[in-house]
Amino acid sequence: MLKLIDVNTYYGKIQALKGIDIEVGEGEIICLIGANGAGKTTTLMSISGIVPPRRGEIFFTGRPIHEMEPDAIVAMGISQVPEGRRIFPFLTVAENLDMGAFLRNDKSEIKTDLEYIFDLFPVLAERRHQAGGTLSGGEQQMLAISRALMARPRLLLLDEPSLGLAPMMVRRIFDTIEKINTENKTTIFLVEQNANLALKIANRGYVMENGRITITDSAASLLANEDVKKAYLGI
Amino acid sequence: MEYFIELFLGGLTRGSIYALIALGYTMVYGIIELINFAHGEIYMIGAFTALIVASVLTLLGFNELSILVIASLCAVIWAASYGFTIEKLAYKPLRKAPRLSALISAIGMSIFLQNYVLLAQTSDFLPFPALMPEFGFLEPYAHIMSSAEVIIVLTTALVMAALTFLIKFTRLGKAMRATAQDRDMALLSGVNVNRVISFTFIIGSATAAIGGVLIASHIGMINFYIGFIAGIKAFTAAVLGGIGSVPGAVLGGMVLGWTESFATGYVSSDYEDVFAFTLLVLILIFRPEGILGRSTTQKV
Numbered sequence: 001m002l003k004l005i006d007v008n009t010y011y012g013k014i015q016a017l018k019g020i021d022i023e024v025g026e027g028e029i030i031c032l033i034g035a036n037g038a039g040k041t042t043t044l045m046s047i048s049g050i051v052p053p054r055r056g057e058i059f060f061t062g063r064p065i066h067e068m069e070p071d072a073i074v075a076m077g078i079s080q081v082p083e084g085r086r087i088f089p090f091l092t093v094a095e096n097l098d099m100g101a102f103l104r105n106d107k108s109e110i111k112t113d114l115e116y117i118f119d120l121f122p123v124l125a126e127r128r129h130q131a132g133g134t135l136s137g138g139e140q141q142m143l144a145i146s147r148a149l150m151a152r153p154r155l156l157l158l159d160e161p162s163l164g165l166a167p168m169m170v171r172r173i174f175d176t177i178e179k180i181n182t183e184n185k186t187t188i189f190l191v192e193q194n195a196n197l198a199l200k201i202a203n204r205g206y207v208m209e210n211g212r213i214t215i216t217d218s219a220a221s222l223l224a225n226e227d228v229k230k231a232y233l234g235i
Numbered sequence: 236m237e238y239f240i241e242l243f244l245g246g247l248t249r250g251s252i253y254a255l256i257a258l259g260y261t262m263v264y265g266i267i268e269l270i271n272f273a274h275g276e277i278y279m280i281g282a283f284t285a286l287i288v289a290s291v292l293t294l295l296g297f298n299e300l301s302i303l304v305i306a307s308l309c310a311v312i313w314a315a316s317y318g319f320t321i322e323k324l325a326y327k328p329l330r331k332a333p334r335l336s337a338l339i340s341a342i343g344m345s346i347f348l349q350n351y352v353l354l355a356q357t358s359d360f361l362p363f364p365a366l367m368p369e370f371g372f373l374e375p376y377a378h379i380m381s382s383a384e385v386i387i388v389l390t391t392a393l394v395m396a397a398l399t400f401l402i403k404f405t406r407l408g409k410a411m412r413a414t415a416q417d418r419d420m421a422l423l424s425g426v427n428v429n430r431v432i433s434f435t436f437i438i439g440s441a442t443a444a445i446g447g448v449l450i451a452s453h454i455g456m457i458n459f460y461i462g463f464i465a466g467i468k469a470f471t472a473a474v475l476g477g478i479g480s481v482p483g484a485v486l487g488g489m490v491l492g493w494t495e496s497f498a499t500g501y502v503s504s505d506y507e508d509v510f511a512f513t514l515l516v517l518i519l520i521f522r523p524e525g526i527l528g529r530s531t532t533q534k535v
Contacts, residue, residue, distance in 0.1 A: 011335075022398040047423075048421065048422075048423055050419055050422055069427070070423060071422065071425045071426060071427045074423065074424065074425035075425060079423070080423050080425060082419070082420065086417055086419070086420040086423075088413050088416045088417055088420065089416060090412070090416055090529075091409070091412060091413065091416065095409060095412075098409060099409065099413050099421075099424045099426075100424060102409075102410065102424050102425045102426060145488040147424070151424075151425065152274070234263075
């Protein structure tokens with residue numbers, strides 16, 4: 001469904017991605033793990049077209065997207081929940097959700113999706129008229145995921161959804177991610193530092209170091225891999 | 236008391252014009268964090284366009300009201316196309332450059348436009364026809380507030396109401412607010428940010444042109460330099476109210492208008508700028524984010 005071929009991305013003169021290849025199949029949960037500064041966020045930003053690759057190709061459902069504008073990529077069906085949640089702080093919760101559905105015109109379907117989300121996270125319904133910036137960290141993460149879902153994505157990119165959240169909340173967010181995958185058949189590409197948790201819900205995983213993919217394997221074998229254990233699982 | 240009311244209403248008229256121009260500064264700053272120094276020139280070009288169109292229409296024998304409407308419309312469209320083009324030529328290529336580069340480009344644009352009009356037209360003051368109609372029923376109160384002043388204040392109120400509606404309730408308005416708050420996230424939501432920026436310049440330029448036509452018709456003369464002075468004052472108004480905030484621009488314009496009006500009335504017209512800029516300095520010392528500006532701390 002998503003295919004990155006020899007992607008090289010730069011920030012000015014600094015090369016952040018040094019020729020990475022990633023493949024995500026339809027309906028899968030794929031996770032990308034790695035240390036700080038390995039290039040995980042850059043990978044997602046390259047897919048979304050915010051920091052387009054200088055060399056290499058990215059295909060989504062067989063069509064090249066590496067030269068598309070970010071809004072066209074969203075229209076193709078790729079939504080991202082960026083690192084740090086990036087809630088619009090002065091828009092209300094309802095307006096933040098509207099922004100997720102920005103490219104959609106099907107009013108009645110949007111309403112159905114909104115009900116689904118308020119069912120998933122009732123706290124968002126309670127706070128729909130509150131400014132996004134006033135929510136707690138966990139509520140903001142729920143809102144960020146919901147906002148991305150409002151676009152009805154075929155592929156959902158998640159960047160560090162567990163960052164800065166209490167363990168209870170992390171569990172809840174990961175349960176939701178699994179639910180979105182099984183119920184809506186949404187393909188998930190997950191970037192996480194919390195490798196243990198991520199690998200438990202993923203089908204396959206990639207390990208990234210200094211802008212390169214160093215290991216790729218099934219999630220179960222990665223969990224058992226001695227090197228991965230030492231470097232990323234803290235065991 | 237009557238003198239006070241007269242000064243109050245005079246300040247309201249001035250303030251309306253400042254507010255109309257300040258909107259362009261504040262909206263552009265809100266979206267791309269650039270002080271668009273060429274904005275005053277857009278106001279001036281709006282006034283010149285109206286003058287040229289009005290002169291031609293007068294020769295052709297149109298009646299007064301249709302001249303006002305057509306001339307204003309032409310001014311708005313022409314100024315908006317200038318605003319659109321300036322952004323594409325002078326700012327868009329510098330969007331990823333350090334902020335200072337775009338600022339210098341804006342100053343360059345301002346000087347270029349002033350000199351372009353100076354060469355294409357003249358350095359003399361040109362008489363501007365009084366396009367605004369006189370209302371008979373206002374005649375007894377003419378010493379307090381003229382018909383032209385009433386029209387200026389009402390037009391400003393109308394423009395503000397339309398703009399508030401646009402920003403609060405339309406899809407474009409929501410996209411503008413989202414872009415102002417987090418541009419990358421707006422992109423990730425599917426907003427065509429380039430289009431939003433263009434629209435912001437178009438809207439800001441159009442309101443400045445309306446201000447240009449109104450004030451030129453009220454004062455009765457224009458030259459290539461009026462944009463610079465009005466621009467500095469409107470920029471002051473935008474900073475006073477809190478740059479980036481639309482209601483702030485309106486409030487800042489009014490506060491500045493009243494300050495000048497009362498300073499002129501009770502002290503001396505020589506001191507009008509002294510009071511205006513003293514107010515600016517005081518605000519910047521004690522409330523640097525402006526009257527309605529938001530402090531930049533956000534919860535992440």
